[in-house]
Amino acid sequence: MSSIPRFKRIAPATLTVTVGTPTGGIADIQHWQDGNQLAIAEAAATPGITATLAFSGVTSILRLFVMGYYVGTHYVVIEFWNYTDSAWDVFDTIEVGSESQVYDIPVFDDTDYISSGAAQIRLNHPSAGDNTHDLYIDYVALLY
Numbered sequence: 543m544s545s546i547p548r549f550k551r552i553a554p555a556t557l558t559v560t561v562g563t564p565t566g567g568i569a570d571i572q573h574w575q576d577g578n579q580l581a582i583a584e585a586a587a588t589p590g591i592t593a594t595l596a597f598s599g600v601t602s603i604l605r606l607f608v609m610g611y612y613v614g615t616h617y618v619v620i621e622f623w624n625y626t627d628s629a630w631d632v633f634d635t636i637e638v639g640s641e642s643q644v645y646d647i648p649v650f651d652d653t654d655y656i657s658s659g660a661a662q663i664r665l666n667h668p669s670a671g672d673n674t675h676d677l678y679i680d681y682v683a684l685l686y
Contacts, residue, residue: 549604549685554595554663561585561592562671571595571682582665582677584614590671591618592664597684600661603652605685608645612636614675616667620645623662626654630664642680 553572557564562582570578584590612618617637621630631654634647655661661684665677 551607551683551685552597552600554682555598556596557593558596559591559593561587561589562667562677564593568595571679574681574683578680579610580679582679584667584671584673584675584677586671586673588668588670590614590616590667590669590675591677592666593677594662594664595682597661597663599659600656600684600686601659602686603649603655603661603684605649606633606645606647606663607681607683607685608634608636608647608679609642609681610636610645610677610679611639611642612667612675612677613640614638614667614672614677616669616675618665618667618677620647621664621666622649622655623664624654625657630666631655636665636677642678
């Protein structure tokens with residue numbers, strides 16, 4: 543009989559919000575179902591939200607796990623930093639909703655997304671923002 547594989551998790555080490563107004567911080571998204579969440583209010587700018595999460599001690603990535611939701615009229619993309627191309631690669635989209643959704647995103651080839659133990663993801667609202675819209679994140683982890 544085969545066993546179900548158990549993934550090890552790496553929580554993000556840092557959070558940098560360059561566009562938008564955060565309520566809460568990195569500690570609010572590092573622990574599964576702890577009742578805390580990070581909220582980011584959109585800026586009335588283009589882009590509306592840009593938040594980067596950095597991970598350290600990364601040796602491989604099998605999946606990215608994000609739990610959250612977006613209250614607005616557009617969407618927020620989930621991107622990985624590609625160290626080879628020096629560009630952000632879109633992996634998934636957080637659509638409009640009012641309840642937390644689980645985004646379990648496979649990473650089939652992690653070669654371009656790890657550099658000297660570092661990895662980065664970005665939550666990006668690429669279109670013009672509206673300061674009455676918000677992104678809510680409950681949990682983020684890399685699984686390996």
